[in-house]
Amino acid sequence: MDVLRPTLIRIGGRVYRKNLVQEQTYQQEEEFSAGPADCAEEPCDAFVVEETERGFQCRVEVPSPLYKYIIGKKGETKKRLETETRTSISIPKPGVEGEIVITGQHRSGVISARTRVDVLLDSFRKKQPFTHFLSFPLNQPAIQEKFLQFKEEVLEKCSKDDGVCSSLFQNPAKLHLTLGTLVLLNEQEIQKACDLLQRCKEDFVDQVAGGKPLTVELAGVEYMNDDPAVTDVLYAKVHMKDGSDRLQMIADRLVERFVASGLMLKEWDRVKLHATVMNTLFRKDPSAEERNNTMAGKSSSKERESFNSRNILKLFENFHFGEVQLDSVLLSQRFSSDASGYYATSGQLTFS
Numbered sequence: 578m579d580v581l582r583p584t585l586i587r588i589g590g591r592v593y594r595k596n597l598v599q600e601q602t603y604q605q606e607e608e609f610s611a612g613p614a615d616c617a618e619e620p621c622d623a624f625v626v627e628e629t630e631r632g633f634q635c636r637v638e639v640p641s642p643l644y645k646y647i648i649g650k651k652g653e654t655k656k657r658l659e660t661e662t663r664t665s666i667s668i669p670k671p672g673v674e675g676e677i678v679i680t681g682q683h684r685s686g687v688i689s690a691r692t693r694v695d696v697l698l699d700s701f702r703k704k705q706p707f708t709h710f711l712s713f714p715l716n717q718p719a720i721q722e723k724f725l726q727f728k729e730e731v732l733e734k735c736s737k738d739d740g741v742c743s744s745l746f747q748n749p750a751k752l753h754l755t756l757g758t759l760v761l762l763n764e765q766e767i768q769k770a771c772d773l774l775q776r777c778k779e780d781f782v783d784q785v786a787g788g789k790p791l792t793v794e795l796a797g798v799e800y801m802n803d804d805p806a807v808t809d810v811l812y813a814k815v816h817m818k819d820g821s822d823r824l825q826m827i828a829d830r831l832v833e834r835f836v837a838s839g840l841m842l843k844e845w846d847r848v849k850l851h852a853t854v855m856n857t858l859f860r861k862d863p864s865a866e867e868r869n870n871t872m873a874g875k876s877s878s879k880e881r882e883s884f885n886s887r888n889i890l891k892l893f894e895n896f897h898f899g900e901v902q903l904d905s906v907l908l909s910q911r912f913s914s915d916a917s918g919y920y921a922t923s924g925q926l927t928f929s
Contacts, residue, residue: 624691632682635691639677639698640762644668646701647677647694654697662690674763703842707758709770709923711831712909713793714753715852715901716919720795721749723898724854731855731889739806740884745855748863750918754815756848756906757832757841761923770840770908771924777834778926782906785823785830786928792818795852795898800886808886809858812851813898824903825850831906852898855889857881904928 627634639647647668648655655666664681677694681687728746735741761767793815801810817824828848835841858865860882906926913921 624695626684626687626691628684629680632680633684633687635679635687636676637679637691637694638765639694640766641669641672641674642705642762643698643701644671644677646697658690658693662686662693664690666690666694674765702760702762705760705762706911707760708911709761709767710758710909710911711756711835712753712907712920713756713903714905714907714919715795716750716752716917717899717901720752720899720901724749724752727854727893727896727898731893734892735888738885738888740857740882741886741889742860742884744860744863745857745884747854747856747859748918750914751920752852752854753909753919754828754850754852756828757835757844759835759840759908761840766840767908767923769838770835773834773838773840774906774908774924774926777831780834781830782827782926782928785827788929790902790904790928791824791827792900793824793903794818794900797895798854798890798893799851800890802883805887805890806885807883809856809881809883810853811855811886811889812853813896815850815852818900827906855884855886857883 624635624637646654647658647666649657655668658664659666662681663683663686664679667678667680669675669677679687679690679694681690724747728743731741732743759770761770794817795813795815797814798811799814800808801812802808815824825848828850832841832843832848836843856865858881904927907920907922908924909920910923911920915921
């Protein structure tokens with residue numbers, strides 16, 4: 578990192594510089610210093626600071642898997658925060674869900690400690706593998722049948738093409754559209770996501786969908802990256818049967834709301850609606866799911882062994898996978914299966 582041009586991040590409307598500090602516990606532990614907008618010298622309205630008999634106190638809900646990043650090796654990170662802000666930081670026992678409580682004699686010290694805790698948590702949360710994702714299931718029997726036909730014909734006509742083999746194909750029971758990924762680290766965060774889904778239903782989904790399922794057609798295939806000879810992901814194209822943009826509108830507004838809530842990271846201006854049918858990640862791990870399907874084509878060749886999709890694109894340019902009635906958005910759990918073979922559902926939003 579260029580020390581003269583450090584990375585800037587925004588949290589709660591404030592800007593912070595990111596400084597790198599080497600720690601033995603983790604490959605790289607990140608520490609942050611506040612920029613000109615630091616709220617340590619004045620009251621900050623981003624969170625509540627309570628006055629107590631002994632000074633001031635602030636509480637912050639933190640999922641237990643993130644405690645270790647505030648504690649650090651042998652408690653060094655916690656001790657440093659306490660010393661530099663002249664506060665005391667109380668953290669629940671490992672595995673016990675609760676609140677981190679920051680106390681101190683000076684309001685500015687408590688605010689400074691809370692701000693630095695927030696920045697650390699935001700940084701390390703981004704490094705966690707995603708646990709859930711918003712999805713439209715596409716695993717209806719008719720779609721699965723057409724997908725299996727597509728797989729059979731591809732292997733029959735293109736198996737001699739470089740890298741093409743049966744292990745590249747999606748599990749038909751898990752065909753879906755991904756809207757966005759989430760890191761939900763405890764039941765409280767899962768419930769927060771479920772509640773937000775219901776608010777989205779009331780605020781705009783019911784109006785856009787009109788209380789009825791959306792008829793969607795899957796037809797044709799396309800690849801993610803720039804060269805069809807070195808493809809990582811091949812997907813089925815998706816569009817509304819009536820030619821409207823209602824599906825795109827719902828997808829974009831859902832992601833917008835989840836990003837605004839802090840439950841999802843913004844990666845693209847618009848959701849790329851697609852159904853992955855072949856993926857080089859499946860070659861080594863049939864249950865693999867990339868963090869964002871649209872990023873798959875940008876992985877380095879060292880990480881993934883690509884395949885040549887030129888003949889597939891030519892022969893199956895207009896392959897019709899069928900029509901499907903989309904009537905719900907699911908909060909799906911990664912690396913899971915329900916009775917139908919689809920991902921286990923933690924919550925859902927229904928159109929009707």
